[in-house]
Amino acid sequence: MAQMMRELDQSSTALGSPVKWAASLQSVVSLMVNSRFPMFVAWGEELSLLYNDAYAAILGEKHPRALGRPFEEVWNEIWDDLTPLVESALQGRASWLEDLPLTMNRHGYDEATWFTFSYSPVRGESGEICGLFCACTETTEKVLAIRSIKAERARLENLFEQAPGFMAMLSEPEHTFEFVNKAYQRLIGDRPVIGLTIREALPELVDQGFYELLDTVYQSGQPYIGRQQPVRLQRTTDGPIEQAYVDFIYQPVKDADGKVTGIFAEGYDVTEQRTVEARLESHARTLAILNRTGTELSSELDLDKVVRHVTDAGVALTGAQVGAFFYNTKDAEGEKLTLYHLSGAERSQFDKFGPPRETDVFNPDAESSGLVRSADITSDPRYGNTDPPFGIPEHDLPVRSYLSVPVKSRSGEVIGELFFGHEEPAMFSEAHEELILGIASQAASAFDNAQLYREAEMEIAQRKKFEARQVLLINELNHRVKNTLAIVQGLAQQSFKTDLPTEDAKASFGARLNALAAAHSLLTRQNWEAALLSETIHDAVTAAAGETASRIVAEGPDVVLPPQTAVTWAMAIHELCTNAIKYGALSNESGTVTVRWSIAETKGRSHLHLEWTEAGGPAVTAPPKRGFGSRMIERALASELQGDVTLNYEPSGVRCVIDAPLPQPK
Amino acid sequence: MIERTSALVLEDEPIVAFAVEDMLIDLGFDPVHVATTLDEAYRCLEKFTPGAAVLDVNIRGDRSYGVAEALVSRGVPFVFATGYGEAEHPEAFRGVSTLTKPYDQAQLNAALEAFL
Numbered sequence: 032m033a034q035m036m037r038e039l040d041q042s043s044t045a046l047g048s049p050v051k052w053a054a055s056l057q058s059v060v061s062l063m064v065n066s067r068f069p070m071f072v073a074w075g076e077e078l079s080l081l082y083n084d085a086y087a088a089i090l091g092e093k094h095p096r097a098l099g100r101p102f103e104e105v106w107n108e109i110w111d112d113l114t115p116l117v118e119s120a121l122q123g124r125a126s127w128l129e130d131l132p133l134t135m136n137r138h139g140y141d142e143a144t145w146f147t148f149s150y151s152p153v154r155g156e157s158g159e160i161c162g163l164f165c166a167c168t169e170t171t172e173k174v175l176a177i178r179s180i181k182a183e184r185a186r187l188e189n190l191f192e193q194a195p196g197f198m199a200m201l202s203e204p205e206h207t208f209e210f211v212n213k214a215y216q217r218l219i220g221d222r223p224v225i226g227l228t229i230r231e232a233l234p235e236l237v238d239q240g241f242y243e244l245l246d247t248v249y250q251s252g253q254p255y256i257g258r259q260q261p262v263r264l265q266r267t268t269d270g271p272i273e274q275a276y277v278d279f280i281y282q283p284v285k286d287a288d289g290k291v292t293g294i295f296a297e298g299y300d301v302t303e304q305r306t307v308e309a310r311l312e313s314h315a316r317t318l319a320i321l322n323r324t325g326t327e328l329s330s331e332l333d334l335d336k337v338v339r340h341v342t343d344a345g346v347a348l349t350g351a352q353v354g355a356f357f358y359n360t361k362d363a364e365g366e367k368l369t370l371y372h373l374s375g376a377e378r379s380q381f382d383k384f385g386p387p388r389e390t391d392v393f394n395p396d397a398e399s400s401g402l403v404r405s406a407d408i409t410s411d412p413r414y415g416n417t418d419p420p421f422g423i424p425e426h427d428l429p430v431r432s433y434l435s436v437p438v439k440s441r442s443g444e445v446i447g448e449l450f451f452g453h454e455e456p457a458m459f460s461e462a463h464e465e466l467i468l469g470i471a472s473q474a475a476s477a478f479d480n481a482q483l484y485r486e487a488e489m490e491i492a493q494r495k496k497f498e499a500r501q502v503l504l505i506n507e508l509n510h511r512v513k514n515t516l517a518i519v520q521g522l523a524q525q526s527f528k529t530d531l532p533t534e535d536a537k538a539s540f541g542a543r544l545n546a547l548a549a550a551h552s553l554l555t556r557q558n559w560e561a562a563l564l565s566e567t568i569h570d571a572v573t574a575a576a577g578e579t580a581s582r583i584v585a586e587g588p589d590v591v592l593p594p595q596t597a598v599t600w601a602m603a604i605h606e607l608c609t610n611a612i613k614y615g616a617l618s619n620e621s622g623t624v625t626v627r628w629s630i631a632e633t634k635g636r637s638h639l640h641l642e643w644t645e646a647g648g649p650a651v652t653a654p655p656k657r658g659f660g661s662r663m664i665e666r667a668l669a670s671e672l673q674g675d676v677t678l679n680y681e682p683s684g685v686r687c688v689i690d691a692p693l694p695q696p697k
Numbered sequence: 698m699i700e701r702t703s704a705l706v707l708e709d710e711p712i713v714a715f716a717v718e719d720m721l722i723d724l725g726f727d728p729v730h731v732a733t734t735l736d737e738a739y740r741c742l743e744k745f746t747p748g749a750a751v752l753d754v755n756i757r758g759d760r761s762y763g764v765a766e767a768l769v770s771r772g773v774p775f776v777f778a779t780g781y782g783e784a785e786h787p788e789a790f791r792g793v794s795t796l797t798k799p800y801d802q803a804q805l806n807a808a809l810e811a812f813l
Contacts, residue, residue, distance in 0.1 A: 506781065509780075509781070510755075510780040510781050511780070513780035513781075513797070513798045513799065514710060514713075514780040514798060516798065516799040517710065517713045517716075517780065517798040517799040517800075518710060518712045518713055519799075520713075520716060520799040520801070521710075521712040521713045521715060521716030522712060524716045524719065524720075525712075525715060525716060525719070528719065595709065595710070595757070599711055602712065659715075662715060663711070663712070666711065666715075666731075667711030667712065667714075667715070668711075670711060670731075670733040670734075670737070671711060671733065673734070
């Protein structure tokens, strides 16, 4: 360049020969050519341009033609921009400019460029300003780079700002908000948070685990991903804390050294999606319960199970804390409701309140469906007319939300009442009403079916019982007939095994059959349950003695005899009568028989004492051989009574004494 | 032929009991003891062991199977008598001959002969 300047065509520049240049110009040029920083000097009347190699690069295609040419000519395209600066310098004022934009044409086209430079005046031998010196650097690349970064940042910010998901940038270990987008603002109810730490900005998050999560991410440098995470947030200014659900990621932001400097939080508010999902789930569940209950009820004939299915289904469908079924029972005091099945509460919690009365709440209108729904029964005007009211056990079972519906049979009769409760108010909706009405009608038809089935079953059971009793009766009859036949056979066998003539034997047998028949007649009148001793003696005497029975006096207190004992008594008395008629007191016209008995108590047990005394008859002698009669009296009666029987043939008349314990009354 | 020595009759109906007593005497048994209650039957068995026994199944509403067991333990052959048709005896006594009332001496003899 120095060479070039020396060889400048003297005629084409206003500078003249370099050897004749002013000393100041020579020293500036010397400084220039020895510097690698872009510099030039504009000198003389025409402000002829002298520059160094570094500046030649800025000139582009203008070099080398520009060397020694007037400043205005060389930079014609930007002369207007430079004029004020040039004039300032020539008036003695230096200037400095940073990143001045200049549109140059140095490569045959217009080009946006930026320069940082200084203009300073240069004086001649006599101190007058003869030119200006410029040190400059082209900053085009730097300016363009900064511009591009700015644009990129703006673009990103815009992107973040408009993003559908929420975003926030937190810095420092305290998680200070640096940036939040619109979605994030919506999430937190448009609160100003920039510059605040998360604990200051969102105080309601305390004890929800988010502060701790951020601390962990900051310390570990590991991201955290949360799905469908519940969070309680203040979603509106001065509004309540609401339940929301978020999908989110906490991404640690690191510097070049890998050190965590902040956390980028990004995610989506999925509250609505969750609500929809929950609603769908709830619908599906409702349908499943209804379907299951319908199936169960249609095949259920057990009343207890019907009640249980219905109550449990109602609880499941309404989300009630307690469900109950009260049976409508009738007694002398009229209709009342009896707790039958309970779901969700202890039965004892109802016990204290006794059977519910038919309060206005419980029985509001016979014409309508009878359904009662109250958001808060404790402040319901229908409640409180009776005391104590049903359904609000005041301490043990606090119920505010209240839903009840009667279960009516086809005939309109109220079978019972379904009741559902919750301690929180307004838990039951219109939709719940519909469900419960549906359940109640399903229950009603199941009840009707079960009732019919139960009635049919009872009828069958009764018939079976009756048939079994009949079989028993027939067996008993068969047994009794066979036993009687055995007795008749015994009588026959013993009546005919005798030395007496056949005619007499036949007569005895006939008379004994008569006696047996009389005893049976007596027992039949008493349903074969029992007979009185007095009646047994009376009937036996009448059957045996006929007219002469009037000469027999029988006296004594009431003694109840079991059937078999009565038969034995009858047979023994018959034998005594027969003997008296044949040989004893009744064999003449005037003899008498006295039968007296009494009951004595000894050692807590009752004893019977009976005496058969004959008087006024012919003199008595003991028979040479004892026959059926004495066997019947002495052995049969004794063993039947488990007592003592003595038969004495005293000359004044036959005397029979019987002592026996009486069976303990049952 | 069973040894026709002593016999026990358990029958709560006295007239029937006497008839059976007579039949057994006619069939060669001597002595013949008559019991009309279960207690009486047990008391008899305490005093002696009969050569054979006839037990009415139903004694005043109770069953005579206890007496039957006592007889089995003593090796005494016995027959049941009942007014019921086809009485269902307990397993242990299914094989015991059962006379249906009323029965006569020939039937009683045949049942006793069956012990042979």
